[in-house]
Amino acid sequence: MLDRPFHPMFVHFPIALYLLGVLLTLGYLGRRVVDYERFAYWAFVLAWMGVAAAALAGLIDLGSLAPDDPRRDDINRHITSGVALLIINGLVVYFRFRWPDVLTGSRRWAYLALMAAGAVVVVLTGWLGGKLVYDLQVGVR
Numbered sequence: 001m002l003d004r005p006f007h008p009m010f011v012h013f014p015i016a017l018y019l020l021g022v023l024l025t026l027g028y029l030g031r032r033v034v035d036y037e038r039f040a041y042w043a044f045v046l047a048w049m050g051v052a053a054a055a056l057a058g059l060i061d062l063g064s065l066a067p068d069d070p071r072r073d074d075i076n077r078h079i080t081s082g083v084a085l086l087i088i089n090g091l092v093v094y095f096r097f098r099w100p101d102v103l104t105g106s107r108r109w110a111y112l113a114l115m116a117a118g119a120v121v122v123v124l125t126g127w128l129g130g131k132l133v134y135d136l137q138v139g140v141r
């Protein structure tokens with residue numbers, strides 16, 4: 001469409017917004033400022049939208065890759081990680097939406113574990129994406 005990869009224009013938003021959500025949640029746990037927790041929720045909502053937009057753009061970029069490209073295995077690992085992030089980030093948003101007091105209620109540890117898993121997966125997804133571009137030259141002409 002633009003004669004260059006489309007996906008890199010979107011990837012920074014989910015990474016930055018998800019990690020912002022984690023930082024704000026930790027800030028809330030440390031200082032109990034309610035606004036931190038509210039901002040964290042909206043950061044996770046926007047992060048989820050960013051993951052969905054990045055995934056769509058990534059699928060568009062994949063269209064220009066030959067079906068028998070030898071780098072497909074690495075690309076599939078990146079996609080698996082991206083889809084896992086979409087699910088985990090979606091669950092984080094769902095938990096907070098369904099139980100607004102999730103950080104003080106009985107589901108607190110499940111929510112925090114989910115959020116921590118998402119932080120690992122968002123970093124992993126970015127790292128695997130960087131490997132595609134900087135080591136394997138996917139999308140580089």
Ligand code: HEM
Binds near residue numbers: 005008011079126131
């Ligand atoms: C699940 C669907 C996804 C697909 C099909 C996909 C596909 C790709 C492809 C083909 C590339 C190589 C560059 C290009 O041609 O665009 C790439 C790079 C990259 N991807 Fe993804 N991706 C997906 C999800 C994500 C998500 C959710 C993130 C972020 C959280 C992400 C982060 C990255 C990063 C950081 C790069 C390296 C960009 C650069 O430094 O130029 N990807 N991805």
